[in-house]
Amino acid sequence: MAGSGVFEEIFDGEVFKYYVDGEWRKSSSGKSVAIVNPTTRKTQYRVQACTQEEVNKAIDLAKVAQKSWARTPLWKRAELLHRAAAILKEHKAPIAECLVKEIAKPAKDAVTEVVRSGDLVSYTAEEGVRILGEGKFLVSDSFPGNERSKYCLTSKIPLGVILAIPPFNYPVNLAVSKIGPALIAGNALVLKPPTQGAVAALHMVHCFHLAGFPKGLISCITGKGSEIGDFLTMHPGINCISFTGGDTGVAISKKAGMVPLQMELGGKDACIVLEDADLDLVASNIVKGGFSYSGQRCTAVKVVLVMESVADALVEKVNAKVAKLSVGAPEEDSDITPVVSESSANFIEGLVVDAKEKGATFCQEYKREGNLIWPLLLDNVRPDMRIAWEEPFGPVLPVIRISSVDEGIHHCNASNFGLQGCVFTKDINKAMMISDAMETGTVQINSAPARGPDHFPFQGIKDSGIGSQGITNSINMMTKIKSTVINLPSPTYTMG
Ligand SMILES: NC(=O)C1=CN([C@@H]2O[C@H](COP(=O)(O)OP(=O)(O)OC[C@H]3O[C@@H](n4cnc5c(N)ncnc54)[C@H](OP(=O)(O)O)[C@@H]3O)[C@@H](O)[C@H]2O)C=CC1
Numbered sequence: 075m076a077g078s079g080v081f082e083e084i085f086d087g088e089v090f091k092y093y094v095d096g097e098w099r100k101s102s103s104g105k106s107v108a109i110v111n112p113t114t115r116k117t118q119y120r121v122q123a124c125t126q127e128e129v130n131k132a133i134d135l136a137k138v139a140q141k142s143w144a145r146t147p148l149w150k151r152a153e154l155l156h157r158a159a160a161i162l163k164e165h166k167a168p169i170a171e172c173l174v175k176e177i178a179k180p181a182k183d184a185v186t187e188v189v190r191s192g193d194l195v196s197y198t199a200e201e202g203v204r205i206l207g208e209g210k211f212l213v214s215d216s217f218p219g220n221e222r223s224k225y226c227l228t229s230k231i232p233l234g235v236i237l238a239i240p241p242f243n244y245p246v247n248l249a250v251s252k253i254g255p256a257l258i259a260g261n262a263l264v265l266k267p268p269t270q271g272a273v274a275a276l277h278m279v280h281c282f283h284l285a286g287f288p289k290g291l292i293s294c295i296t297g298k299g300s301e302i303g304d305f306l307t308m309h310p311g312i313n314c315i316s317f318t319g320g321d322t323g324v325a326i327s328k329k330a331g332m333v334p335l336q337m338e339l340g341g342k343d344a345c346i347v348l349e350d351a352d353l354d355l356v357a358s359n360i361v362k363g364g365f366s367y368s369g370q371r372c373t374a375v376k377v378v379l380v381m382e383s384v385a386d387a388l389v390e391k392v393n394a395k396v397a398k399l400s401v402g403a404p405e406e407d408s409d410i411t412p413v414v415s416e417s418s419a420n421f422i423e424g425l426v427v428d429a430k431e432k433g434a435t436f437c438q439e440y441k442r443e444g445n446l447i448w449p450l451l452l453d454n455v456r457p458d459m460r461i462a463w464e465e466p467f468g469p470v471l472p473v474i475r476i477s478s479v480d481e482g483i484h485h486c487n488a489s490n491f492g493l494q495g496c497v498f499t500k501d502i503n504k505a506m507m508i509s510d511a512m513e514t515g516t517v518q519i520n521s522a523p524a525r526g527p528d529h530f531p532f533q534g535i536k537d538s539g540i541g542s543q544g545i546t547n548s549i550n551m552m553t554k555i556k557s558t559v560i561n562l563p564s565p566t567y568t569m570g
């Protein structure tokens with residue numbers, strides 16, 4: 075059960091504590107933030123509403139702890155990360171339980187998220203010792219006009235204090251995808267978890283505490299992003315921000331100071347289906363890609379662009395699979411579970427109503443109970459409908475029929491998002507041409523969009539993000555190049 079067993083010290087019986095200076099503490103604010111269970115719509119947990127002074131303290135301590143952490147041998151940093159990964163996996167059950175209660179993640183997927191996170195941390199430790207263990211050696215005579223009298227040695231040094239802000243849909247995995255790279259690279263880390271998902275994140279942080287990381291190196295500040303977010307992101311003590319979420323990220327990028335930003339934001343991932351595609355494969359991928367975790371993935375298929383000649387057949391196959399999706403509680407491991415909040419459900423409903431008014435074909439009856447929305451495929455969607463462009467982040471998927479591949483590419487590229495996309499065809503030449511033409515960070519050929527495996531580069535263009543994630547890219551992003559140049563009194567040439 076949450077907050078019990080090895081996790082007892084993170085809970086005071088009513089409110090989960092926040093983490094600073096290697097300790098679990100109550101906020102001096104005396105206030106807490108409620109986490110509403112999306113299924114019951116009742117308060118499930120409470121977390122501390124941290125104050126600005128508590129943020130200042132966490133960042134001050136992080137600054138101090140980072141200095142000695144950066145002097146800790148790389149292999150020792152890796153060893154601690156491996157230990158944290160093992161503890162995380164050992165305690166997957168109570169952490170998964172939090173994910174079920176806080177964000178209505180289906181029970182099996184919740185366990186998968188925790189195990190995947192442990193694997194991510196271990197991989198990060200291994201990758202870190204390799205890529206941070208190497209630098210560059212340059213000689214001056216390769217540049218015109220120079221003799222071989224200067225040797226340049228480069229290495230990767232930490233940035234300082236990294237601020238990590240993950241979203242509700244992967245509060246553990248998208249937290250460790252920032253924590254692991256930050257720590258292996260010698261940085262300190264301040265985590266601001268999403269409110270929905272905060273308790274799972276606090277349990278995860280406790281696994282790092284149990285692993286024995288130095289005091290002050292990691293802290294976890296809870297509270298509403300709308301209240302504490304600006305103070306954190308504009309804090310002069312923060313040296314880098316790694317954020318995953320929605321439009322909030324665009325606002326942060328305008329407010330943040332001169333610090334490196336890693337922004338993974340929303341998407342409207344298009345699935346382009348050509349006439350020669352294997353329609354059974356496409357249908358499976360559309361259902362998995364569009365409806366897993368009720369469409370609440372940035373990489374969910376969010377619009378299907380299918381050639382008119384195969385559209386009827388495809389829609390029929392997709393509908394047959396949608397009919398088999400189970401709808402209900404996350405505890406029962408239902409395929410479709412309640413969306414994260416009432417406001418999210420209302421937003422999705424707004425898109426559905428707009429599509430209805432403008433004449434979309436409803437392949438299923440629209441049904442909603444509380445935050446639970448039954449899976450819905452909308453056929454014959456046209457560009458004047460909001461759902462053609464906006465991200466529902468729910469189990470509603472639009473189908474736009476196209477008469478040419480160019481029309482599909484045009485729709486994809488007209489979006490202000492550019493996260494991922496996919497194309498289904500048996501013709502690899504066409505697939506490559508379409509992939510090159512799609513203005514997205516990744517194109518999947520013959521599979522639905524996905525971030526994983528977690529070591530693959532993951533990036534969005536346009537409003538979908540800044541920089542690139544993936545284990546190696548995140549480690550590099552959280553470091554800076556430092557050069558040392560040895561100036562020789564006279565040129566020297568090998569064996570010369
Ligand atoms: N490209 C990607 O990798 C991914 C993108 N997303 C996108 O995220 C969105 C859904 O996630 P959601 O959690 O609702 O996104 P939000 O942008 O609403 O929230 C993301 C995080 O930002 C915090 N936050 C809110 N306001 C501020 C602020 N002013 N300053 C700093 N932090 C703040 C939130 O805290 P709090 O919860 O307390 O408000 C949360 O931790 C979708 O648009 C989705 O596409 C999601 C996952 C992956």
Ligand SMILES: O=C(O)[C@H](O)COP(=O)(O)O
Binds near residue numbers: 244248371372
């Ligand atoms: O937040 C998201 O939606 C994730 O980054 C998607 O990850 P996945 O594609 O591996 O499910």
